[in-house]
Amino acid sequence: MSFLSVDQDLARDSYYAATAPREIRFAALDGEVQTDVVVVGGGLAGLSAAIELADRGRRVVLLEARQVAWGASGRNGGQAIAGLACDQSVVEQQLGKEPARTVWDMTLEALDLIAQRCQRFGIDCDWQPGYMGLAVNARKAAELRLWQEHMHHSYGYQTTWIAPQEMGGWIASPRFHSGIHDARSGHLHPLKYSLGLARAAQRLGVRIHEDSPVTGLQTGARPRVHTARGAVLAEQVLLAGNVYLQGLAPQIESRIMPVGTYVVCSEPLDPALCAALIPSRSAVCDTNFVLDYFRPTADHRMLYGGRVSYSTATPRNLVASMRKRMARTFPQLAGCRIDHAWGGFVDISMNRAPDFGRLRKDGAQQAPRDRSYSVRSHHANVYYLQGFSGHGLALTGLAGKLVAEAMTGDAARFDVFARLQHRPFPGGAWLRTPALVLGMAYYRMRDAL
16 A cells, blocks of 8 residues: 555544635646646645745646645644754754854744734634743753753754753643743644635635646746646746655655654543643643654644654554553543544655755756756756655745745745755665664664663
8 A cells, every 4th residue: 555545544534624624625727728837736835835926926826636735734733843853953064054043044934924924814723822842851851951052052042941840830741851942933723724825825816726636747948747637838847745746756756755643632621621731832842753742722622743654554553552642641631532533744854854956957956056047047947845854834834935036036045955965765765664664763762761
């Protein structure tokens, strides 16, 4: 069974889908159309890019294989957190301190962009400020403390340290030693937000076509994107399908892997109990490599994520195992009912840094340090955004803005990200999954120490 079949099963019991009905559908592409830009992928990155391009006067057609926000954009944990999935040291080592500071500042801009779009387009997505990163033991607490001090001294980023004796005032859980509180980050209902962006894009003139999987891409001076029932001829293409591109651009797809992630949502809790569990109503992540993440919802449920599958196979007894993880963190919830259990696949890169770039008109990858290209040059007219590595709720929105800037003539900020280096996963198509499974077993052992 392919991961796409597994993914379809995992989408059936989403809390988000149950609480954000789709009030609008978009017709499939039928026939051939011409446009300035064709966007492949109707998730947060593609929708964001479409909005930004429309704001800049470009005609945009967006193609989505299923429904807008079908994948991770509409099914994720809902946590919008500053930074990247990789540690900031990865960016520092590759780009240097000043560009790394630029990247960090852009991740803060990504958070501001959510607020700006909600206000501009009237999107009610249950935004709640606050995020806690919590360590489960003294060793991990020491590492987190060093990170906090580094971010304060090198980046000017302020977070609040939560000492062991203060933990009870922040979270009613015996599991955690200490941690940080970040008032800038927060959480939201990702499907409500994504559908709001889709409505906004449509109002701005973007042509959105659902149920239109792309079957082929012809590169060249005027690239052509094919679907089963039509085609789009454009000046530029944006590939924003992540793990769903399925052979459309193999030269970049080998640099990401589909990794399964899983979430459950409890029955509605007594509001007083829900408030007592996390008084600040913040989103929470532990600091393990294979982490648990959770948050209260607007209707007083506990939404709890954890477990990953690097083999694409769904873990057995998913609901029971996730209930056990939730009860380990909150014994108070040991007997509560699980109303929803779902999952999906995220696009993990080798170093967990985002992978943005271009493909030349001959289909080859554009060298990231080649300064000869421009928006009107003959070198590159196919752009891509991928590798958000499970940390993309805010960053995808910024990525759409950066790629729109690049497509319309100002690539300076996009190129900061494009200079990050990426490698294909080792082992090729057949061996990379077993190799990753073995590697993750090592990190699970480290988390247990």
